[in-house]
Amino acid sequence: MSQEHVRMSQEGDHMSQEGDRTTDRLARALGWASLGLGAVQIAAPGAVGRLSGVGDSAPARGTVVLVGARELFHAALLLGGDRPAPWAWTRVAGDVLDLTMLGRVVAARTGTRRLRAVAATGVVAGIAAVDLWTALRVGRRGAGRPGGRGAGGPGGHVRSLRAAITVNRPRQEVYRYWHDIENLPRFMIHLESVKTTGDGHSHWKAKAPANWTVEWDAETVQDRPDEVIAWRSMPGSAVGNRGLVRFTDAPGGRGTEVRVELDYDVPGGRLGLALARLLGEHPEQQVRDDLRRFKQIVETGEVVRSEGSPEGTRALRQAMQRPAQPVR
The missing domain is CATH 3.30.530.20 (START domain)
Incomplete structure (x- = not known):
């Protein structure tokens, strides 16, 4: 193998490793976001329910607390390991559940509560886009390495x-x-x-x-x-x-x-x-x-x-x- 090929291979490995670190940093940031969201939802479920249009009834508060507990679970996965990026898919799964629930709330509510639910749905959809993009980077970072298929990478x-x-x-x-x-x-x-x-x-x-x-x-x-x-x-x-x-x-x-x-x-x-x-x-x-x-x-x-x-x-x-x- 020529020196030029060796140099290009080393540069490719360096770029791949840098991409891995960037993806892991982004996943860790999502972990901190989950920690903050979970703490707020558990500490003040009534306020979160009213703000999102879900409501502040006992069942609504219970649902908010469960979602908060799930966010803390995401945080533990994303912040507790050296390679957090693959766990970003747990947040994508949670986003799907949240969007499904909010869609039902939007359909059932009217007036101001419906507007709040629509706004909350938009926020969650934006977060979901970031989560999915992060999760898909796990597949990309393996696919770009020598061998071309992305097989066997950590994600x-x-x-x-x-x-x-x-x-x-x-x-x-x-x-x-x-x-x-x-x-x-x-x-x-x-x-x-x-x-x-x-x-x-x-x-x-x-x-x-x-x-x-x-x-x-x-x-x-x-x-x-x-x-x-x-x-x-x-x-x-x-x-x-x-x-x-x-x-x-x-x-x-x-x-x-x-x-x-x-x-x-x-x-x-x-x-x-x-x-x-x-x-x-x-x-x-x-x-x-x-x-x-x-x-x-x-x-x-x-x-x-x-x-x-x-x-x-x-x-x-x-x-x-x-x-x-x-x-x-």
């Missing part, structure tokens, strides 16, 4: 998924549809858009838990017509990932067997994965559902839907499913 947890489906269409037709990657959001519901940027590169935008979005750039690393397509995220991506899809003739002339292999970093490690599952965004189920939609759209030209889920099968809606009639 990341590598997840491998495997799934397969048989599509009753010729292999060339199935490959051709997937090869146009701008088609992917039509059956991958977590994707908002995929745009080709030239020379085998593309820009991806996906939905994250709690209605947030995450974006990254990717490159195609293998493309054998009618056989294999493989891709990986570029260094510095918010969520490191790589994937491969194989197309083979199904036995008995039943069309094409599509096999997907996907490795990706879970922001926030196991805690981030648990949060995603809590919010109904189970990764394994998403992949299987995506392949079923792919089969439908290639075989019939559209995703079959029903009155019970008119906009498609989002994982978050599964708990609210009901017996349905065909769409009129």
